[in-house]
Amino acid sequence: MRFVTILCILLTGTGAAFSQSISGNMNSEAHSEALRYGNVDIYKGDKLVASVLTDKLGNFAVALDTGTYVCVMNYAGFSPITKEIKVTGDEVANFKMKEDPSAPKRAAKSEDGDMRDEFRTLSEVAISAERKPVSSAKIVRREEVSALPTKHVSGVASTTGGVGTVMAIPPGSKSGELGTAGYAATASSKQLTAGEINDFSKWLMWQDLSKGELANYQKMWQIAPSGRYTVMLQSESGIPVVDAIVQLFLNRDVVFTTRTDNTGKAECWLTIKNETPVVNGKLSIQINYNGKTSTINKVTAFENGLNHQKLTISCQEVENVDVAFVVDATGSMGDEINFLQAEMSDIIFQSKQISNKLNFRFANVYYRDEGDSYVTKSMNFNRILSESDAFINEQAAGGGGDFPEAMDVGLDSAINNLSWSESARARILFLILDAPPHQGSAVNERLQRLILQAAEKGIRIVPIGASGIDKSTEYLMRALALGTNGTYTFLTDHSGIGNSHIKPSTDTYEVETLNAILVRIMKSYTYMPDCQQNIPDLALNIPDSIVSTIPAKDSSDTNVTIDPKALNITWSYYPNPTNGMITILPNTNIKELYVSDLSGKVLQVIPKLRKDERIQVDLSGYATGIYLIRYLDENNHWLSGKVVLQRTS
Incomplete structure (x- = not known):
C-alpha cells in the first residue's frame, strides 16, 4: 500500500x-x-x-x-x-x-468476455480493477496527433471510415487474435480519441444539413426538432434559475415541456416530428418555480433572440447531479467497450473537482437485442461511485448478430425506470452505441415520445458514437441531443483503437481524447455560481484574454506537422471579469463574432468587426457565468476566449 x-x-x-x-x-x-x-x-x-x-x-x-x-x-x-x-x-x-462478507456476489468475466458461473465479491471486483495491467500497445496519443491543443479536421459526409481499420495490438499478438480479453488487458483511460459537434453552436449549418445531405435520414426516423424557442431565467441579482419547469403553449395546449439547465436556459421546440412547424394561434411560455408561476406572453423565436425573464426569488443552491450511462453491450462493441468502461469513473472523478458540495448519483443501463441473453440490465441510481464501477467492470460485449439493436428499449428503461432526482442541477444521460435501433413506425413513435419525456424530466442526452456508426445513426443521435439540450460526441480513428469510424457531416471539428471532451461537457453542464456570485475554476485551459494560435494542416493523417505558412492571430478583450460590457480589439477583420455559453451554444452574433477597431458588446442581460467569444478565421479554425460575467454580491 x-x-x-x-x-x-x-x-x-x-x-x-x-x-x-x-x-x-x-x-x-x-x-x-x-x-x-x-x-x-x-x-x-x-x-x-x-x-x-x-x-x-x-x-x-x-x-x-x-x-x-x-x-x-x-x-x-x-x-x-x-x-x-x-x-x-x-x-x-x-x-x-474491511471486506463485507454480506456484500452481494458479482459475476466475473471469463477470458472470452462472457460471464462465468463462479462469482466474486464486490471487493474482489474492485481490487482486480486496480490490478489491470497498463497497455504496452502502441497507440496514437493526443500529443502525437498534434503539437497543438487541438487538431482541426474537415468533416466529410461519408458512409465509410476515415483511415481504415486500425487495432491497438499488444506486442506478441497477431492481428485478428485480440478478443475481448485482449482489449480488457490493454484498456485504460485517456486513450480513445474523439470529437464533438454541438449543433446548437452551428445552428444554421444544422438546418442546412437536415434539409440537404441528411434529409433522407430525417425522413427515415421522422424526427426533426424545429421551431426553436430559447428561454433564459435569472434572479434579480443575476444568478441563473436552475431546474425551473418551462412550458411552451400554443393557444391553451402545451406543446413542449422542459427544465432550465445549470445556466438558467431552456430549449423549447414547437415540434420534434418531421413536419413543418406552424404557429396557428398565440404562443406563450409558462414558468413554474418553487410553486410560483409566471408567463412570457410575447414569445421570440430563437432566430430573433432569447426570451429573458427575471424572477424575484431567494437564491437556492441546487447540488444534485444525476449521471446515467446507457451502453450498447452487443458483440460489435467488443473492440471498444473496455476502453469506454475505463473512462467512466475517471471522468466522474475529474468533474467532481469543481465543487465538494455536488451530490453525484450514478446509474447504468446495458442493452443488447431481442433474443439475446438479456435485453436490458440495469443498476439504479447510487451515490457510491465504486458500486457503479463494479457493475460496469462485470459487463462484457456479446450477442447481437444483425446491425440494429434494442437501443430504444435501453433508452426507455433509463428515462422511465431509473429514479431520477426530483430536483437537480443536472441530469445527464451518456448513450454509448455503435448501431441504431430497429426501424419502423412503432420505434419512431417511441423515440419521439422518449425525447419529450427526457426533456420534461430535464435529462440531457449526450450520445457517444463508436465504430460502426452509419449516417442514419449519426443523424438520429444528433436529433436526440438537440431535442434534449445535449450534444453529440463520436470516436475517431486517431487513437488506433477499434474498427474504423465515419467522419461526421460538418465543416471542421477538433480531435481530443474522449476523456477530455466528456470532462469538459460534465463541467459545463454542472458548474454554476454560488449565491455570493463566486464562479468555480473549471481548469479547462481556455484563454482569459489573449488568443494566439498557429493552426495545423487540415488532414486526417495522424502524422501532423506544423504549416510554416500558418497565421499567428492575437486579439484582446477587456475587462475580464466583467459585470456586463466588454471591449473587443481584434488585429484582423472578423466577418462574424459569436458569443456563446460554455458548452458552445450561440447566444449572440456580432457582424463585421474591423481590424484595430474597438467594439463594445453588452452581456448584462445574461446570467452570471462563463461565456465564450469565438470566430472562424480564414482557414476555418475556431479561435475562442473565455469571459467571466460576474456581479458583485
Missing part, C-alpha cells in the same frame, strides 16, 4: 478560504491496496457539508472550518466506516476498509 500525505487542498469552487482540512487515505485492510474513487462524506450534525472521492492512490483532502465533523467512508464490497474528527488544523485520518 502506497500512502501519500496530501498537503494541498484539491477542492475549488466556493472561493472561500479555509485554514484547516481533513486529508488521508482509503485502502483495503486485507490486501493493503489503495481504493480509488471511494466516497468520503463529511457531515456536521445531520447536514452533509462536503462530499469528495479518493484519487487513484486512495488519497483525499477536504478543506473545512474549525469544528467537529463526522467522516463517513463508503466503498463497494466493504463495510462503511464512520469516524468523528475534531478539526483544529490540518488533520490526517487514514481508513482501512
Whole structure:
C-alpha cells in the first residue's frame, strides 16, 4: 500500500478560504491496496457539508472550518466506516476498509468476455480493477496527433471510415487474435480519441444539413426538432434559475415541456416530428418555480433572440447531479467497450473537482437485442461511485448478430425506470452505441415520445458514437441531443483503437481524447455560481484574454506537422471579469463574432468587426457565468476566449 500525505487542498469552487482540512487515505485492510474513487462524506450534525472521492492512490483532502465533523467512508464490497474528527488544523485520518462478507456476489468475466458461473465479491471486483495491467500497445496519443491543443479536421459526409481499420495490438499478438480479453488487458483511460459537434453552436449549418445531405435520414426516423424557442431565467441579482419547469403553449395546449439547465436556459421546440412547424394561434411560455408561476406572453423565436425573464426569488443552491450511462453491450462493441468502461469513473472523478458540495448519483443501463441473453440490465441510481464501477467492470460485449439493436428499449428503461432526482442541477444521460435501433413506425413513435419525456424530466442526452456508426445513426443521435439540450460526441480513428469510424457531416471539428471532451461537457453542464456570485475554476485551459494560435494542416493523417505558412492571430478583450460590457480589439477583420455559453451554444452574433477597431458588446442581460467569444478565421479554425460575467454580491 502506497500512502501519500496530501498537503494541498484539491477542492475549488466556493472561493472561500479555509485554514484547516481533513486529508488521508482509503485502502483495503486485507490486501493493503489503495481504493480509488471511494466516497468520503463529511457531515456536521445531520447536514452533509462536503462530499469528495479518493484519487487513484486512495488519497483525499477536504478543506473545512474549525469544528467537529463526522467522516463517513463508503466503498463497494466493504463495510462503511464512520469516524468523528475534531478539526483544529490540518488533520490526517487514514481508513482501512474491511471486506463485507454480506456484500452481494458479482459475476466475473471469463477470458472470452462472457460471464462465468463462479462469482466474486464486490471487493474482489474492485481490487482486480486496480490490478489491470497498463497497455504496452502502441497507440496514437493526443500529443502525437498534434503539437497543438487541438487538431482541426474537415468533416466529410461519408458512409465509410476515415483511415481504415486500425487495432491497438499488444506486442506478441497477431492481428485478428485480440478478443475481448485482449482489449480488457490493454484498456485504460485517456486513450480513445474523439470529437464533438454541438449543433446548437452551428445552428444554421444544422438546418442546412437536415434539409440537404441528411434529409433522407430525417425522413427515415421522422424526427426533426424545429421551431426553436430559447428561454433564459435569472434572479434579480443575476444568478441563473436552475431546474425551473418551462412550458411552451400554443393557444391553451402545451406543446413542449422542459427544465432550465445549470445556466438558467431552456430549449423549447414547437415540434420534434418531421413536419413543418406552424404557429396557428398565440404562443406563450409558462414558468413554474418553487410553486410560483409566471408567463412570457410575447414569445421570440430563437432566430430573433432569447426570451429573458427575471424572477424575484431567494437564491437556492441546487447540488444534485444525476449521471446515467446507457451502453450498447452487443458483440460489435467488443473492440471498444473496455476502453469506454475505463473512462467512466475517471471522468466522474475529474468533474467532481469543481465543487465538494455536488451530490453525484450514478446509474447504468446495458442493452443488447431481442433474443439475446438479456435485453436490458440495469443498476439504479447510487451515490457510491465504486458500486457503479463494479457493475460496469462485470459487463462484457456479446450477442447481437444483425446491425440494429434494442437501443430504444435501453433508452426507455433509463428515462422511465431509473429514479431520477426530483430536483437537480443536472441530469445527464451518456448513450454509448455503435448501431441504431430497429426501424419502423412503432420505434419512431417511441423515440419521439422518449425525447419529450427526457426533456420534461430535464435529462440531457449526450450520445457517444463508436465504430460502426452509419449516417442514419449519426443523424438520429444528433436529433436526440438537440431535442434534449445535449450534444453529440463520436470516436475517431486517431487513437488506433477499434474498427474504423465515419467522419461526421460538418465543416471542421477538433480531435481530443474522449476523456477530455466528456470532462469538459460534465463541467459545463454542472458548474454554476454560488449565491455570493463566486464562479468555480473549471481548469479547462481556455484563454482569459489573449488568443494566439498557429493552426495545423487540415488532414486526417495522424502524422501532423506544423504549416510554416500558418497565421499567428492575437486579439484582446477587456475587462475580464466583467459585470456586463466588454471591449473587443481584434488585429484582423472578423466577418462574424459569436458569443456563446460554455458548452458552445450561440447566444449572440456580432457582424463585421474591423481590424484595430474597438467594439463594445453588452452581456448584462445574461446570467452570471462563463461565456465564450469565438470566430472562424480564414482557414476555418475556431479561435475562442473565455469571459467571466460576474456581479458583485
